[in-house]
Amino acid sequence: MLAMPARLLLALIAVTPMTIHAKDTWTTPAEASAFRTTPSYAETQAFLRRLARAAPDTIRIETFGTTPEGRPMTVVIAARDGDLTPERARAAGKPIVLLQAGIHPGEIEGKDAGLMLLRDFARMNRLPHLLDHSVLVYIPVYSVDGHENSGPYFRINQNGPAEMGFRGQSQYLNLNRDYVKADAPETRAWLALWNTWRPDLLIDIHTTDGADYQYDLTWYAEDPHKLPPSVAAWQKAAYQEGAIPAYERLGHLAAPYLEFRDGRDITKGIGNFGSGPRFSTGYAAIRNRAGLLIETHMLKSYEVRVRAVYDVVRSVLDQVNKDPAALLKASREADSWAASLSAKPGATLPVTFKEDPTPKPFTLKGYAFTQTRSDISGDLWVRYDPATTKNYAIQSWNDLLPDVAAPLPAAWAIPAQWTNVIERLDAHGIPYTRTATAIRVSVDADQLSQPTWADKPFEGHHMLRDAAISTVKEEIELPAGTVIVRSDNADAVLSLNLLDARAPDSMLRWGYLNAIFEPKEYGEPRVVEALARKMIAEDPSLKTAFEARLESDPAFAASPRARLAFFFERSPWYTAQKVGAYPVLRLDDTTLKTLDATAPAKAGT
Known part of the structure; x- marks a missing residue:
């Protein structure tokens, strides 16, 4: 008789049920059923409580x-x-x-x-x-x-x-x-x-x-x-x-x-x-x-x-x-x-990753399989034969490379009204302070445009799929009570993934801030008709851009609403609403030091 291969012998030992003796009071419920069933939560807790006692x-x-x-x-x-x-x-x-x-x-x-x-x-x-x-x-x-x-x-x-x-x-x-x-x-x-x-x-x-x-x-x-x-x-x-x-x-x-x-x-x-x-x-x-x-x-x-x-x-x-x-x-x-990442000038951190285009060889220990054209689905019906083992020399694209990087500031500033975001900081245990007084400071602010959303809800949210992001330097007043999240600590990577607009699992991408893309003030068509003519008279290049859009975009040309919106969205009546202004602001080290010196913060709650 041929000797049994060591791997097969070990595998048989691994899957052979343990002998259960009547006196073995520590048999688990799954073992007692020969692994046909799994215990209820009450049965699971009862076993654990007995073990703890x-x-x-x-x-x-x-x-x-x-x-x-x-x-x-x-x-x-x-x-x-x-x-x-x-x-x-x-x-x-x-x-x-x-x-x-x-x-x-x-x-x-x-x-x-x-x-x-x-x-x-x-x-x-x-x-x-x-x-x-x-x-x-x-x-x-x-x-x-x-x-x-x-x-x-x-x-x-x-x-x-x-x-x-x-x-x-x-x-x-x-x-x-x-x-x-x-x-x-x-x-x-x-x-x-x-x-x-x-x-x-x-x-x-x-x-x-x-x-x-x-x-x-x-x-x-x-x-x-x-x-x-x-x-x-x-x-x-x-x-x-x-x-x-x-x-x-x-x-x-x-x-x-x-x-x-x-x-x-x-x-x-x-x-x-x-x-x-x-x-x-x-x-x-x-x-x-x-x-x-x-x-x-x-x-x-x-x-x-x-x-x-x-x-x-x-x-x-x-x-x-x-x-x-x-x-x-x-x-x-x-x-x-x-904690040391933000100390480097211009620090960034990747928040999305892409497939390494260079694959590596991989031996897949699989089974023989067949592909049959299905008259039910119209697709290929795959069936495996577990009785026939077969190794396949395939390629693995498992490795990743950094893709989109996000700036890592000295701190983030979040106005107090954005409670959904602040509540998530609390849930994750991210430390923060609140400004004790109002202060005017220089910040990096992201302006978001061209938003696209997922086609259907996911996990109870209408997720923001993508948006164009441009960054501007602004002088703004941070009101008293503004939340300041510093990045010179172990939670820097966590904070960035929650707060940066580029991060795919940020609060923005999960749809908590969708309202920033919604203008609240609108113009009556008869009013915008007059506004458009005034804007063209003051800026002839606007007429050129409008006509180019009519020529290149048939859907735009066919929509009276879109044609009027072209002008309204370029007017101060629209820009004053700050549509797409991302409320999470970035502070550099100089600004943070100024804030610390002139508007001491108090611990956040």
């Missing part, structure tokens, strides 16, 4: 928020030596790892793997040294209302469990698009938790959709261009050189996140899925922290997926445990890097 020195449970439907949001803290508070963790020099499951509740492996991991750490002595040198902050179910809205008909693409939670929370918001705009109560509770613990690493557990392939897990980390240098270096060493190879040695197959350029033909290569600050790892990046997205494979059995999460989280925590100082150093240097 049995191991009070290593496990503590807290409530950190309440969902819109009134359910408590639970977080579990696990550590050695009683280091179960942020103060104790920092005093002990232990990095803090935030592990979250169920932000999309149908993708719930992280919950069941977490119960097993905590059990094996705190009670079964299987992983006794897992948290010798770090502290785990674990959210078993992030979207609790979505988790409890479960049924058999969510996630049509997925192989179990028998019932799955709903992707949105109870207000139909996708929490993994809400990190910056922070609309949901759950997000605001999460941000408060983040600001309390200030974790060094965020791990977010999901289940993928898409093609079929051999990997039981894919993973994603933000491109180095999006990160502080110290965090980029730590992630490369910790994931590519440490945790992922260790995970594969446990019998698994893993790959970087597989975003296929053409879902009908996997041989056309993969690209970057375009994460940004609205996503978990993108948000961690603008908080100067490491992040790791885990995606189990939807078509593998639920047991395989749960055990894959168990082993990859174990491998990452082992990596942290080996050199906790390296992660702490990366975080510390990242904060210093962010």
Whole structure:
């Protein structure tokens, strides 16, 4: 008989159910059902509370928020030596790892793997040294209302469990698009938790959709261009050189996140899925922290997926445990890097990124597939054959390059009336002051024109897709109470992504400031008819421009409204309304020093 290959033997061990003895009172609900089902939130909490009672020195449970439907949001803290508070963790020099499951509740492996991991750490002595040198902050179910809205008909693409939670929370918001705009109560509770613990690493557990392939897990980390240098270096060493190879040695197959350029033909290569600050790892990046997205494979059995999460989280925590100082150093240097950015004259920071045009070769461990022209959709119907493994030599366009850069001023000034924006500063914990008296200063102001909006609502917002931006230097009066957000601190990158008009997840782009594009005063057509003739008489070049527009733009020529607007929008009756004037202003270092000297600010609230 031929010897079994080591990888296959390890894989069989990894997916073989543990023998469950009647006396084993620490069997998790998913294990007890042979992974056919996943427990309710009440059952999950009951298991965790029992574990905390049995191991009070290593496990503590807290409530950190309440969902819109009134359910408590639970977080579990696990550590050695009683280091179960942020103060104790920092005093002990232990990095803090935030592990979250169920932000999309149908993708719930992280919950069941977490119960097993905590059990094996705190009670079964299987992983006794897992948290010798770090502290785990674990959210078993992030979207609790979505988790409890479960049924058999969510996630049509997925192989179990028998019932799955709903992707949105109870207000139909996708929490993994809400990190910056922070609309949901759950997000605001999460941000408060983040600001309390200030974790060094965020791990977010999901289940993928898409093609079929051999990997039981894919993973994603933000491109180095999006990160502080110290965090980029730590992630490369910790994931590519440490945790992922260790995970594969446990019998698994893993790959970087597989975003296929053409879902009908996997041989056309993969690209970057375009994460940004609205996503978990993108948000961690603008908080100067490491992040790791885990995606189990939807078509593998639920047991395989749960055990894959168990082993990859174990491998990452082992990596942290080996050199906790390296992660702490990366975080510390990242904060210093962010705080120093604005000190450079003319400082800018990229806020959008584009695909590196030079691909890299990638071997995809997939399955044979066929493409059949469908008489239903009229498109290609792709079918995979999991019985036939096949490797494909393809190209990867996963790497990114900086694209649009935004200026990084000494500070931003926000007039007090823009409460929507200021409330988001509070939600994110961004420090600011308010001017105690009015003061006249020089500012850089952005004037926005030619706005275009998305065709349909997204996550409850009508998003601004794009606008032309021109910058002017102005002398203006900042009223008393104006909010001043400085950039000489660790929150500089976060602040810029919320406040700059160029940032794709800014408050402007999410539609919180759409009103600035709406003129409130209009001219009657009979009045503008006379105004147009007066303007032409005073400026003949205006007549030339008008006639050129008539010639080049048939839609304009056919619209009486547009033709009159051509003149009204060039008149002082329109410009006095300051349509498109972006209210977030930029202050340079000289102006900020003047403000500090002549109009001392008071702490913001």
